Amino acid sequence: MSDSSRAQRIHxxxxxxxxxxxxxxxxxxxxxxxxxxSEFVKAKFLRAARGGTTTEELAEELADRVNAQVVRSRGHTAVFER
Incomplete structure (x- = not known):
């Protein structure tokens, strides 16, 4: 899969x-x-979940818990891949 088609699928x-x-x-x-x-899963981090932390920090912690990688983090969403 080319990088552009992969990026389009993630988007x-x-x-x-x-x-x-x-x-x-x-x-x-x-x-x-x-x-x-699924190859990719997109998650949204609501304000109540973030508290005093960032979406990126939460996404990394969640990725560690499920043995996955964060392939994109933008705004309050993150995309995971295993």
Whole structure:
């Protein structure tokens, strides 16, 4: 897959995981399941989840928990790949 088609696929992804006030624990299994079925998964980090931290920090922590990588972080969304 070329870099441009890969970037286009990542850009066109719909958010399928929302991280809210309950933090990372409740969505860890969901993200893990989705990464088994899809190459990429896009997550949105709601204000309540961020608290005193950044989207990038939360995304990296979540990626570590599910053995994945953050391939893009923009605004309050992050895209994960395994």
């Amino acid at each position: 066109e992804l719909d958010v399928t995981v929302w991280v809210g006030k309950n933090g990372l624990d409740p969505i860890e299994d969901e993200l893990n399941d989705q990464l088994q079925d």
